[in-house]
Amino acid sequence: MQAPAPGIRIGDEVRDALAAGRPVLALESTILTHGLPSPRNLEVGLASEVQVRELGVTPATIGVVDGTPVVGLSPAEIERLCTSETVVKASLRDLPIARAKRLDAGTTVAATAWLAHRAGIRVMSTGGLGGVHRGASETFDESADLGTLATTPITLVSAGVKSILDIGATLERLETLNIPVVGYRTDRFPAFTVTDSGFALDYRVESPSDAAALALARDELGLPQAVLVANPVDAAKQLDPELHDRALAEGLAAASAQGITGHDTTPFLLDHVQRATGGASLEVNLEVYRGNVALGAEIARAVAG
Numbered sequence: 001m002q003a004p005a006p007g008i009r010i011g012d013e014v015r016d017a018l019a020a021g022r023p024v025l026a027l028e029s030t031i032l033t034h035g036l037p038s039p040r041n042l043e044v045g046l047a048s049e050v051q052v053r054e055l056g057v058t059p060a061t062i063g064v065v066d067g068t069p070v071v072g073l074s075p076a077e078i079e080r081l082c083t084s085e086t087v088v089k090a091s092l093r094d095l096p097i098a099r100a101k102r103l104d105a106g107t108t109v110a111a112t113a114w115l116a117h118r119a120g121i122r123v124m125s126t127g128g129l130g131g132v133h134r135g136a137s138e139t140f141d142e143s144a145d146l147g148t149l150a151t152t153p154i155t156l157v158s159a160g161v162k163s164i165l166d167i168g169a170t171l172e173r174l175e176t177l178n179i180p181v182v183g184y185r186t187d188r189f190p191a192f193t194v195t196d197s198g199f200a201l202d203y204r205v206e207s208p209s210d211a212a213a214l215a216l217a218r219d220e221l222g223l224p225q226a227v228l229v230a231n232p233v234d235a236a237k238q239l240d241p242e243l244h245d246r247a248l249a250e251g252l253a254a255a256s257a258q259g260i261t262g263h264d265t266t267p268f269l270l271d272h273v274q275r276a277t278g279g280a281s282l283e284v285n286l287e288v289y290r291g292n293v294a295l296g297a298e299i300a301r302a303v304a305g
């Protein structure tokens with residue numbers, strides 16, 4: 001596997017696995033640099049890789065080190081991003097800026113999916129995808145995750161979209177952008193730390209091989225969109241929906257009072273909900289992420305056949 005562009009580095013282990021047709025799972029790094037507090041971020045970053053390996057899959061955590069996007073960060077590089085005071089959040093549009101300025105960056109779902117696909121990786125896991133923010137009819141704030149998935153044929157495992165978003169509007173945009181969305185063993189679209197967003201899904205898959213068959217069907221049709229596999233957290237382990245709604249309402253009010261906008265909105269709200277739930281949302285976030293990493297690894301195996 002050749003690097004897809006001179007400015008992108010593929011880690012040796014990932015390169016070897018791809019060349020041999022072995023399964024690889026891409027993981028994002030904004031969840032580490034901007035989603036989780038230190039030192040949990042580093043623990044999670046390293047533990048996820050161990051979890052993926054235990055399932056017989058090569059992990060490819062993706063991020064930007066000194067301006068270079070790396071597909072398959074080393075443990076030392078993961079540590080560098082997790083402990084840096086200056087690390088930025090990079091969506092796709094930020095990659096050239098990070099490169100020109102030689103910044104360290106955590107990559108969002110958009111940037112991670114694009115880099116993973118360019119490197120030849122076919123499956124990726126995240127916690128919660130970005131989407132349409134509440135109030136977007138005024139602010140136009142819609143995550144670049146959605147537009148990027150419309151042109152990036154990867155399979156993404158996510159617990160729906162983040163509950164801080166306008167979920168109905170996000171589902172409409174996913175439809176407009178021609179992105180197939182299927183529930184994993186559910187007919188209900190999940191809301192990240194909450195099992196059921198209240199929105200129904202038209203299609204479901206029952207197994208990793210069903211999800212792999214869907215990705216193959218997309219490829220056989222030559223379609224460029226990602227396939228989104230919505231994997232809900234166990235109802236017994238979800239964040240109490242009432243506690244969630246209360247914490248989020250406070251967070252939204254605080255964001256508006258403090259004038260938080262743009263790429264700061266998602267980290268601000270997630271952090272607020274984490275503190276307002278006394279850390280409960282953090283534990284559920286981690287449970288959600290572990291579940292998505294496990295399912296992503298199984299789908300990566302099924303895809304690699």
Ligand code: PSU
Pocket residue numbers: 028029030031034035036091107108109110127128129130131142143144145262263264266267270285
């Ligand atoms: N999950 C988390 N914390 C995060 C994110 C996910 O627990 O910060 C990130 C993801 O990387 C996602 C991004 O792609 O938030 C979306 O940000 P925005 O709405 O600015 O596009």
Ligand code: MN
Pocket residue numbers: 141142143144262263265
């Ligand atoms: Mn935004």
